[in-house]
Amino acid sequence: MMYKKIGFFLIAFSIIFVNFNYKVYGEKIKTAKVLMVYDRENVFGYQDNIVNCIEELLYNFSSKVDKLDIEEYNKGYINKYDYIFVLGIEGKLNKSDFIQDLFNFKGKICWIGKGINYFLNDKKYEVSYFREKTDITELYYTNKRDKKYSYSEMKKFFIGDKWNFTTLNIKQSEKVEVFSYMSDGTNYYPFALKNKNLWYISSIDDNSLLFYVFCDLLNDIFDTKIEDKGNVFIRIEDVHPFRDTNKLKAIADYLYKENIPFIIALIPAYVNKETGYINNMSQNKEFINAIKYMENKGGTVILHGYIHQNRKGTVSGEGFEFWDGYNDAPLNVNIEKLVYDKVEKGLTECVKNKIYPLGFEAPHYAIDEKGYKELKKYFSTYVGQYQSSNKKFTTTAFPYVLRNTKSFNKLIPENLGYIDIDDPLTMNRIKENFEQVSMVRGYTAGLFFHPYLDIKYLKRAVNYLKQNEVRFLDLKQEHNWVMLGNIKIYSDNGNITVEGISNKNKDSVKKINYISKINIMVIIIVSIFCITFLIIFIKLKRIDKNKFLR
Structure with a gap:
């Protein structure tokens, strides 16, 4: 019996060893069922679809997310879910069947914004509705969870825009955990709290400090353990064949000297706005060599559209490509076919x-829901902001990477803005944005720089980020894939592998992942050793048994 156990251990060891040395790229599927109930999708007068933004966020924590207008609610509907998020933009949530079901709900409830006065009429919770306020000017928050913090121990932020906030009274403070406070300059109120199975957040939008606090609190609501250390990326924007190659190389040299990897947002073709003639980068060998030079200095290419414009008289790099910028509306075309055609032309020109691009960025971040779904077929990675509305152009900057959502396989968010030399406060805005984004646990932050600007402006931003001891993101180090037709591009651990293209291109440029090959060799050797040892061990055991019988 003892020998059998030893033999089983050796076999199990070899199997486990093999499994540990093969990388698994699929994300863990989270099975919690989440429902979001809302009274309207956006604040009156604004185009941002807050429901769509929250839905994208929730997919990052669960693979099963549904949303429902309160007018469509039927009794008992929430019983099949584990988490209920209630979004009150106008507060019209007084539907008796819903309120009663919510009161009896055993899972977690997160109520955001107005309408909670209908739910807190009973004595089940140690909090009660107070009133609405529009003169809140300060927010206090910390992402530390080692103890209960008072507002004076939290970081103070100023709220510039006038917003509606719901205030609550706390009946028994020892039974209520407050995660964030707000103030009108005189009085202090809980902005975010937890009592029993109820989480409450006073107000939310989709593009500011309030949004980032909510994003960070989702880690607590879903009991997600995440590292505090974040990532920052720098993207060189609108790099097309008519850019000054000397400036491109100078940027690459500087960032390489600073040991900073960076992203190159490549527009592979440039349109003459007068004639409409398309200048592909194949016609400019100097530009191609400059891109390869930048790659050798730590740059990673993503596809930034094909021509970055869609209207005669518009300059490539300034116009929209997947949106009607003139009428601020979706293009009146088959957007799926348009996306496919532009991606196919862009990738073909690159390959x-x-x-070899490793991701995509829509020009000006402008594209509708159908366009996102089409892009998702071809790219594992999207870099930029999210357009939440299918009616008007508006974007949301998330504070961390989103994975396996409705619109993205992986979204790497840009949220720090860009360097605008016409704005004397441009660095102040970048600093303010970083201060807010970096309070979110596991944040990813990004900014972009146009290569026609003086490099001194980029150096100022880099110096600020380095003073904050940030960790710079290297896209090549992550697992990415691009697939379209016969073109297949993969990256991992700094290596890029290309499949499905002609040998003429493939043999001279395909980078072999030597580490993976070594791992496979080690796996084979160890497996052979384990099997050989096991066979010898069994034979020796039989010899000993025969001796004993004699």
């Missing part, structure tokens, strides 16, 4: 010149 033909031995340049």
Whole structure:
């Protein structure tokens, strides 16, 4: 019996060893069922679809997310869910069947914004409705969870915009945990709290400090353990064949010297706005060599559209490509076909010149829901902001990477803004944005820089980020894939592998992942050793048994 156990252990060891040395790229599927109930999708007068933004966020924590207008609610509907998020933009949530079901609900409830006065009429919770306020000017928050913090121990932020906030009274403070406070300059109120199975957040939008506090609190609501250390990326924007190659190389040299990897947002073709003639980068060998030079200095290419414009008379790099910027509306075309055609042309032009993008960024971040779904077929990675509305152009900057959502396989968010030399406060805005984003646990932050600007402006931003001891994101180090037709591009651990293209291109540029090959060799050797040892061990055991019988 003892020998059998030893033999089983050796076999199990070899199997486990093999499994540990193969990388698993699929994300863990989270099975909690989440429902969001809302009274309207956006604040009156604004185009931002807050429901869509929250839905994208929730998919990051669960693979099963549904949303429902309160007018469509039927009794007992919430019973099949584990989490209920209630979004009150106008507060019209007084539907008796819903309120009663919510009161009896055993899972977690997160109520955001107005209408909670209908739910807190009973004595089940140690909090009660107080009133609405529009003169809140300060927010206090900390992401530390080692003890209960008072507002004076939290970081203070100023709220510039006038917003509606719901205030609550706390009946028994020892039974209520307050995660954030707000103030009108005189009085202090809980902004975010937890009592029993109820989480409450006073107000939310989709693009500011309030939104980032909510994003961070989701880690607590879903009991997610996440590292505090974040990532920052720098993206060189609107790099097209008519850019000054000397400036591109100078940027690459500087960032390489600073040991900072960076992203290159490549527009592979440039349209003459007068004639409409398309200048592909294949016609400019100097530009192609400059891109490869930047790659060798730590740059990673993503596809930034194909021509970055869609209207005659518009300059490439300034116009929209997947949106009607003139009428601020979706393009009146088959957007799926348009996206496919532009991606196919862009990738073909890149691959033909031995340049391999690892992600995509829509020009000006403008694209509708159908466009996102089409892009999701071809790219594992999208870099930028999220357009939440299918009616008007508006974007949301998330504070961390989103994975396996409705619109993205992986979204790497840009949220710090860009360097605008016409704005004397441009660095102040970047600093303010970083201060807010970096309070979110596991944040990813990003900014972009146009290569026609003086490099001194980029150096100022880099110096600020380095003073904050940030960790710079290297896109090549992550698992990415691009697939369209016969083109297949993969990256991992700094290596890029290309499949499905002609040997003429493939043999000269395909980077072999030597680490993976070594791992496979080690796995084979160890497996052979374990099997050989096991066979010898069994034979020796039989010899000993025969001796004993004699």
